[in-house]
Every structure is written in C-alpha cells, then in structure tokens.
Amino acid sequence: MKREWLARITVVMTLAGLPLAALGYQFGLRPLFSSQRVIDIAAAVPETGGFSPDSIQVRAGETVTLRFTSVDVTHGITIGPGLGIDLGQVEPGKIHEVTLTIDHPGTYTFYCTTWCSPNHWRMRGVIEVSNPDGVILSPLxxxxxxxxxxxxxxxxxxxxxxxxxxxxxxxxxxxxxxxxxxxxxxxxxxxxxxxxxxxxxxxxxxxxxxxxxxxxxxxxxxxxxxxxxxxxxxxxxxxxxxxxxxxxxxxxxxxxxxxxxxxxxxxxxxxxxxxxxxxxxxxxxxxxxxxxxxxxxxxxxxxxxxxxxxxxxxxxxxxx
Ligand code: HEC
Ligand SMILES: [Cu+2]
Structure with missing residues (x-):
C-alpha cells in the first residue's frame, strides 16, 4: 500500500538557517564543486507570485538540495505528503535548506504553513519525481x-x-x-x-x-x-x-x-x-x-x- 512508497524516501540532511550575507560561498561556488543539483526557491505571498519556481522536476533516486528563501514576509515551509520535512519559519533574508532523495516517482508538494496573506493557503509548489523512463506517476x-x-x-x-x-x-x-x-x-x-x-x-x-x-x-x-x-x-x-x-x-x-x-x-x-x-x-x-x-x-x-x-x-x- 501507500505506506511502502512513503517509507522509501530518505532525507539525507536537514535544514540550515544561515543569514544571506554568509552565502557567497553557498550561492556562488558550491554548485561548481558538486554534481548534485541545488535548486533555489524564493517564497513570496501568492499576490506577488507565490513560490518561484513553483514546479521542479527531479529523477527518482536523484539527490537534490532545495534552498528556500523569503523575499517578503515570514513563510513556513513544509514538504509532503509523508516526507516529514518541516523547515520551520523562514524569515526574510534567511535561508533554510533540505537535501533529499525521493526514490519513488510521483508528485509531492511544498507549501507554506504560516498565515502570510489572505491567499496564503494557495501558496504551493510541486516536486515532480520521474522514473528513469521520464514518466511521472499521477497522484494516487x-x-x-x-x-x-x-x-x-x-x-x-x-x-x-x-x-x-x-x-x-x-x-x-x-x-x-x-x-x-x-x-x-x-x-x-x-x-x-x-x-x-x-x-x-x-x-x-x-x-x-x-x-x-x-x-x-x-x-x-x-x-x-x-x-x-x-x-x-x-x-x-x-x-x-x-x-x-x-x-x-x-x-x-x-x-x-x-x-x-x-x-x-x-x-x-x-x-x-x-x-x-x-x-x-x-x-x-x-x-x-x-x-x-x-x-x-x-x-x-x-x-x-x-x-x-x-x-x-x-x-x-x-x-x-
Ligand atoms: C481558508 C479557510 C479554510 C481552511 C484553512 C480550512 N478550511 Fe475547512 N472549510 C472551510 C470552509 C469555508 C468550509 C465550508 C464549506 C465547505 O464545506 O466546502 C470548510 C469545510 C470543512 C469540512 C467539511 C465539513 C462538512 O460537514 O462537510 C471539513 C471536514 C473541514 N473543512 C476540515 C478542515 C481541515 C481539517 C482543515 C485543515 C487541514 C481545514 N478544514 C482548513 C474553510 C477552511
Ligand atoms: Cu503562507
């Protein structure tokens, strides 16, 4: 059943909250030294665009780092279903990141958990995880x-x-x-x-x-x-x-x-x-x-x- 595919997800490393100024290395150089993808996601209230990008594509088994920043107010970042990833409150100018490997293809969602605006609950983005043939299973x-x-x-x-x-x-x-x-x-x-x-x-x-x-x-x-x-x-x-x-x-x-x-x-x-x-x-x-x-x-x-x-x-x- 669904429990099995949820259990196959491994979170390799969890969050680091760092001030933006310390991120010259993080933003500029780290991607050059590693084949692993680092994906920057900016969070803004839905009225000014929500998450950007709001859709990311990874391959099953690929390890990626997702790095969230806020460009306006404090947002809360959680990724589900069943991944158990809660990056907590991301204040403007701070960065919270997670490195994860999702083994099972499918569609996952990152979403805001802080009431940041009247349209807060529309603030969602998708992670599409494809299998080696490039096929993404539709949500169950x-x-x-x-x-x-x-x-x-x-x-x-x-x-x-x-x-x-x-x-x-x-x-x-x-x-x-x-x-x-x-x-x-x-x-x-x-x-x-x-x-x-x-x-x-x-x-x-x-x-x-x-x-x-x-x-x-x-x-x-x-x-x-x-x-x-x-x-x-x-x-x-x-x-x-x-x-x-x-x-x-x-x-x-x-x-x-x-x-x-x-x-x-x-x-x-x-x-x-x-x-x-x-x-x-x-x-x-x-x-x-x-x-x-x-x-x-x-x-x-x-x-x-x-x-x-x-x-x-x-x-x-x-x-x-
Ligand atoms: C943005 C406001 C909003 C949020 C956030 C929200 N709800 Fe609702 N909910 C409503 C409204 C409005 C209704 C009544 C209209 C309807 O049933 O669609 C409703 C109806 C429901 C119903 C239907 C009850 C029935 O008798 O049919 C359930 C159950 C429910 N909500 C559970 C939840 C749960 C659990 C959460 C959080 C995970 C949640 N809601 C978050 C606005 C909200
Ligand atoms: Cu929000």
Missing amino acids: SDPVIEQLIAEGENIDAMPTPSQTHIGAGSPSLANGAAAITQLHVPTELYDTSWRRTHTPQQAFTLLRIQNIGAAQSDLVNAVAYLWYSEPPEQTVRLYEQNCAACHGQHGQGDGFAAATTAAKPIAFTDQPYMFNRRDDILYAKIRRGGMGTDMPNFGTLFTPDETWALVDYLRALSLQ
Whole structure:
C-alpha cells in the first residue's frame, strides 16, 4: 500500500538557517564543486507570485538540495505528503535548506504553513519525481472518495437535520464509558470501519432500538465515547498550522480568516451538526476541498493516515 512508497524516501540532511550575507560561498561556488543539483526557491505571498519556481522536476533516486528563501514576509515551509520535512519559519533574508532523495516517482508538494496573506493557503509548489523512463506517476487516487462516489454520496451536500434531539451541552465521555457497560450495544458500533461510514446519529438510533428504557443522555454519552479518541500531539499541530486560521483554534468556526472565506467555515463544536456527519465524508472534504467555498484541498499535502487523524481530531473538538 501507500505506506511502502512513503517509507522509501530518505532525507539525507536537514535544514540550515544561515543569514544571506554568509552565502557567497553557498550561492556562488558550491554548485561548481558538486554534481548534485541545488535548486533555489524564493517564497513570496501568492499576490506577488507565490513560490518561484513553483514546479521542479527531479529523477527518482536523484539527490537534490532545495534552498528556500523569503523575499517578503515570514513563510513556513513544509514538504509532503509523508516526507516529514518541516523547515520551520523562514524569515526574510534567511535561508533554510533540505537535501533529499525521493526514490519513488510521483508528485509531492511544498507549501507554506504560516498565515502570510489572505491567499496564503494557495501558496504551493510541486516536486515532480520521474522514473528513469521520464514518466511521472499521477497522484494516487483515493479509494475512500471513489467509494463515496460509487455509493452516490455527495461530499458537498449539507446534512439532513437531526430527527432526534440529542440534547444540549457537551456529552460526558466518562459517563459514556460507564453507560456503555450497562447498555446492549450492537457489535457493529465497535467496528471502526462501520463507524467511519455511519453517523453518530445512526449509532444513537440503533442504541435506542436496543435499549428502549435507557436515558437519552446515557445513549448520547455512549455514542460520544465510541467516537472519541485522544488526539496525538502531531495532529493537533497539523490542525493549528493548517486549519485553525479558518475553523478556529478550538473548532468554533471563528478563526481570524473566517470572515474572508466564500462560505462560512464549519464549526466542529456544533455537536448536533457533527452527529449527522460521516467520518468518511469529512475525510473526503479535507482531501478534495470545497467547490468555490475556499475550503482548500489537502489531499496532496497529507497522507491518508494523517487525514484520518485529523477527522478524529475534529470529532474530539466536537465532543469536548
Ligand atoms: C481558508 C479557510 C479554510 C481552511 C484553512 C480550512 N478550511 Fe475547512 N472549510 C472551510 C470552509 C469555508 C468550509 C465550508 C464549506 C465547505 O464545506 O466546502 C470548510 C469545510 C470543512 C469540512 C467539511 C465539513 C462538512 O460537514 O462537510 C471539513 C471536514 C473541514 N473543512 C476540515 C478542515 C481541515 C481539517 C482543515 C485543515 C487541514 C481545514 N478544514 C482548513 C474553510 C477552511
Ligand atoms: Cu503562507
């Protein structure tokens, strides 16, 4: 699967942040002494051109050094998906470089992770890695999105309003852990792939059928408990770097850029709303982006695993 080709990438050397003045040797002479290519990439806000160049071509197995500078404001540079390269914040006049060898052909993306301008999230460039015959494999298709299309699910449709009022306030995860031991729980609710393709509301309905006399709050708390997982630190970081500007630090849809987007960013803290969303639809939206809504596509930046972890984090935000 995809894991294999991601694992074959080797990063030979990582960043060096040096003031420009010290770079006479770096810029002028180093390329003469080495057959290895050094590619200079200047970063500017998208309004004045974004990355330049914004497309570079390398051969599979070729070792190249990418040297990033900023010509205007501070930009953050990350390369993905799955490469684990984060060059951090590149201040104007500083240089951050990475020497890397990508063994597997395909298309990779370097992108900015600092909110540098209203169009910041458009700031991306591609690394096309060709095999010895010069062929570049197109980005891998996503089986989750294909499955949704095959089922006739519309990623852009808004959810149908909840039939059951699931109650106000935050569900209690602690209560859910206790309640679930007292309830009759259909086995599919414990199945991750079932939960990925169904809504918490559907799980609630199944629980209701099996536990006629149980308290509403116990059922809601049990469902919350099933969908909740403790977010890993790197996922929180990914969210803060890439999503918080619009969706808000705590998922309230109130990021500082929310006022500028064509559609209103979703508030993940809207619990009745999130109870009616399927995980795989949230996943598909993150990877494919919105249609004219200003929700960016992240399919070329994150691995599928990173995307699922983000979906889990959106759940955690909605359940806290
Ligand atoms: C530039 C602003 C912006 C950024 C940055 C952004 N989003 Fe969004 N997002 C939106 C807007 C606007 C919508 C609502 C319109 C739509 O669904 O296309 C949305 C919708 C979504 C939805 C769809 C929810 C649903 O019920 O269908 C998900 C999931 C989502 N965003 C996740 C993320 C994640 C995760 C990130 C970071 C990796 C992110 N967004 C970054 C603006 C943004
Ligand atoms: Cu930026």
